[in-house]
Amino acid sequence: MGSGETMLVAMTVNGKAVSRDVDPRTLLVQFLRDNLRLTGTHVGCDTSQCGACVVHIDGNAVKSCTILAVACESSAVTTIEGLAAGGTLHPMQEAFREHHGLQCGFCTPGMIMTAVDMVNRRGPDLDEHTIREDLEGNICRCTGYHNIVKAVAAGAQAMGETAFKQAAE
Amino acid sequence: MYAFTYQRPTSLDDAMAMLGDGDAKLLAGGHTLLPTMKQRLAAPSALIDLGALRDQLSGVTEEAGGVTIGAMTRHGEVAEDPIVKRVIPALAAMASVVGDPAVRSRGTMGGSVANNDPAADYPAACLALGATIRTTKRQIAAADYFTGLFETALEAGEIITAIHFPKPEKAGYEKFRNPASRYAMVGVFVAKTAEGVRVTVTGAGANGVFRAQDFEQALAANFSADAIKAVKMSPDGLNSDIHADAVYRAHLIGVMARRALDKANI
Structure with a gap:
């Protein structure tokens, strides 16, 4: 070139x-x-x-x-x-850690950025079907989707609680 | 990709003037053009980014009972727009299955229609709904607009500004996606309109989007999936590739048409 x-x-x-x-x-x-x-x-x-x-x-x-x-x-x-504020992981990052939403970890940054966007668009109450549909454009070559879906659901809930706390403060 | 000069006009007049130079191309969302350039299947000398005209060229308005959508409106915006959802829900539903969420937050309706990829979703919707493509020069009926693979009636220096979709009585869209690329291997848009029944097919035709007239005739008296159960689609003129041969695509057109009709009749 x-x-x-x-x-x-x-x-x-x-x-x-x-x-x-x-x-x-x-x-x-x-x-x-x-x-x-x-x-x-x-x-x-x-x-x-x-x-x-x-x-x-x-x-x-x-x-x-x-x-x-x-x-x-x-x-x-x-x-x-x-995403992380100071030394504290973003709730979605924390959820991926907690639920082991990764195997080799290569797709993880994209998965997390997509998951955060999903919550921003749809709110914190995401059912499994919606999560799987909205992960359409993110491929995990390890095929570790099961824990990724669990992590997204938990991270979404945690983001909802954080937003609720911030609103209350 | 090959080198190009990049320009970002702040008015349509400037954009049109820049388009006059050599083999310049317009950049909207870039979700077809940039991949094509990466593969070196396109090598424009200049890219004219319409990004600065986004406010001017995007948004949805209700007009003459139908909807008018600005060319730079993104797929995700069409999918979620309250006016589109109320007036032509099938069009919002179609936009909601273009690519994936990240593609929908960048790709634009005008870009898709200008490019006329033979597997894109919008051409099927435009042709079925009898849309009018509005440009910087004129208005073009969808029936006259899509002229072949990646070919349209657009002339050099002409820019799509908006598309008007009349409201159909009923409409529905269904597609069978390639499991890898997620493009439509076959997509069928059905519409019952003031002009009659339209059944349009994308992803399957060797010459791009087309009307399945045998289905249209069968549906004229009875707009339901049952009415086309016995109608066989001919594989003549359909694509055969590693993903599906023409006979399989012909079969899929029937299946997708029936599913689209079921959606239209809910």
Whole structure:
């Protein structure tokens, strides 16, 4: 691949303003991993099917292997590194740990980002069928779905309780 | 992917002017274009990102009893839109099964219709519902718009701005997904409209979306799954590939049409 002209892109990643000169071809996932060294977001299939690269842009879960970094100008991006507050795991991360919602762990960042989005869209009461349907775009090559589904359900409940507590405070 | 120059216009006029240059392509959600570019099946010299025009080109309005949807409206937004759900629930249901949740939060209706992938869902809905594709230059009836594999009536420099869908009396959509890619191996949209019954098929035709007229005739008097039980779909002109041969696709069209009719008649 020949090197083209670079251009400046600026966005917010995990609450921090960042800007870099990039080749316009740079995918968001490459930008996160190679330019910002945020390697928690994974590249699995690179064909927008497996979901290992899921991050949130302006609050929506998207596949960062199918978005140009330059198209994210002025956007707010959240990656798996941005979920935990300080040293405390996000409730969905904690649920994956508690329910052993991973085997090799490669798909886990995408699974968790998708799960958080699911709760944001649908609320904390998720039945098994809904969870399985909404995990359509996330593939676990270990086929460890059983515990992933359990973890998502528990994490959703925990997110609901956290939101309830925050609302009460 | 090959190198390209990237432009982000802030007005439709600017976007149209930029489209005039070489083999520039529009970028909407990018969920078909970028994968195609990664495979080097497309190598545009420039990408004109419509992202900055999203506010201007997205949203749903109720119009003349039907709905008008802005081109940059995302699949997930169409699926959840209260107006679409009330006026044409089958269209919202169709949008809710495009790709997966992450694809639906990025991919756009206009992008899908402009690209006219032979396995995309929207072409079937547009053709069945008698939609009108509105562009920066004119209005095009869906029947005149889809002209072949990845081919449309769009001219150079023409940009889809919105699509108007008239309200059908009844409608339903069902698809059989490829288990790996999740694209429709066969998708069937059925609609009972003021223009008559329409049965449209995506994913199966060697030339893209088409109307299954034998089914339409059988359904004219009785719009129910029973009415097409005995109608056999011919495999002529259907795709054969490693996923399904033409005979199997022909069979699936019948099954999907009956399921779509059951949904339409709930």
